[in-house]
Amino acid sequence: MKPVRHYLQFSDLSQDECLYLFERSRVLKRLHADGELYRPLVGRVMSMIFEKSSTRTRVSFEAGMAQLGGHAMFLDTKTSQLGRGEPIEDTARVLSRMSDVVMIRTFEHSLVERLAAYSRVPVINGLTNEYHPCQVLADILTWMERHGSIAGHTVAWIGDGNNVARTWRQAAHLLGFKLNIATPVGYEIAPLAGDTPNDPAYFQAFDDPMEAAKGADIITTDVFTSMGFEAECEVRREAFKQHRVTAALMAVAQPHALFLHCLPAHRGEEVDAEVIDGAQSAVWDEAENRMHVQKALIEFLLLGRIAEA
Ligand code: CP
Numbered sequence: 001m002k003p004v005r006h007y008l009q010f011s012d013l014s015q016d017e018c019l020y021l022f023e024r025s026r027v028l029k030r031l032h033a034d035g036e037l038y039r040p041l042v043g044r045v046m047s048m049i050f051e052k053s054s055t056r057t058r059v060s061f062e063a064g065m066a067q068l069g070g071h072a073m074f075l076d077t078k079t080s081q082l083g084r085g086e087p088i089e090d091t092a093r094v095l096s097r098m099s100d101v102v103m104i105r106t107f108e109h110s111l112v113e114r115l116a117a118y119s120r121v122p123v124i125n126g127l128t129n130e131y132h133p134c135q136v137l138a139d140i141l142t143w144m145e146r147h148g149s150i151a152g153h154t155v156a157w158i159g160d161g162n163n164v165a166r167t168w169r170q171a172a173h174l175l176g177f178k179l180n181i182a183t184p185v186g187y188e189i190a191p192l193a194g195d196t197p198n199d200p201a202y203f204q205a206f207d208d209p210m211e212a213a214k215g216a217d218i219i220t221t222d223v224f225t226s227m228g229f230e231a232e233c234e235v236r237r238e239a240f241k242q243h244r245v246t247a248a249l250m251a252v253a254q255p256h257a258l259f260l261h262c263l264p265a266h267r268g269e270e271v272d273a274e275v276i277d278g279a280q281s282a283v284w285d286e287a288e289n290r291m292h293v294q295k296a297l298i299e300f301l302l303l304g305r306i307a308e309a
């Protein structure tokens with residue numbers, strides 16, 4: 001039996017597979033825009049487990065599965081047996097006998113790895129404390145739609161060294177671009193066993209956000225306080241005061257620089273309204289691209305490469 005492919009972190013794809021997915025996303029996006037029905041997944045089902053809140057992830061997977069002719073089911077901790085202590089290994093065995101693909105958003109990444117280890121079908125990470133691999137696929141697709149390859153370009157991450165930042169570091173390594181990162185002291189990307197190292201060819205840490213942003217092609221950030229860290233909210237608000245995306249910061253980047261944010265955003269905190277609502281912001285395309293790139297990902301995991309892409 002062929003081993004099941006999962007998508008738990010960005011580095012689970014090869015560079016070639018990743019570039020294929022971007023191409024395929026554009027094909028699927030175009031078909032959808034043209035109103036052409038493309039339903040290779042009739043009769044196929046996705047189970048979606050949400051242990052944290054979501055707007056974009058839920059809607060993009062659910063809409064994407066429907067567009068591909070399949071169906072997506074929403075499970076949360078409150079109304080499933082997960083909240084009453086059913087082990088994730090048992091949940092994996094049961095769900096994967098009744099669905100063709102499982103998506104999970106949860107806290108510890110190790111839980112997703114345990115789910116995948118016991119699943120007969122592909123598992124997709126829809127965000128953990130450590131990674132958000134679907135998000136960065138959409139972010140890079142958004143850049144590529146406007147400017148082509150991201151290889152050799154520079155992305156500046158301003159703020160928390162969180163799940164999205166850690167995923168950007170993997171992407172930089174895989175796709176050959178540079179990640180400049182400016183985090184407050186104590187909020188750097190925490191080292192994880194087996195993760196992509198801080199290779200100076202692809203990664204540079206800065207104390208000053210302005211230095212990180214200078215000449216960058218993409219400026220991106222995220223909330224001060226990610227889901228699961230709410231108890232630190234006040235301390236973080238203070239700590240992140242100098243690590244915000246303002247018009248002054250955008251001004252030191254390339255004139256063509258895009259502003260990206262995974263959303264939800266807090267105007268006046270990590271980003272000023274004039275930036276996120278301004279001409280350089282691509283956040284709405286970025287949000288929409290979650291759906292297109294995830295359709296390509298689901299298709300790839302379930303059906304393999306499609307010849308005409
Ligand atoms: N960016 C993102 O994952 O959004 P949601 O939390 O709304 O799913």
Ligand code: NVA
Pocket residue numbers: 127128162163164222223225226227262263264
């Ligand atoms: N870093 C944020 C991303 C939300 C989409 C969080 O984990 O809450």
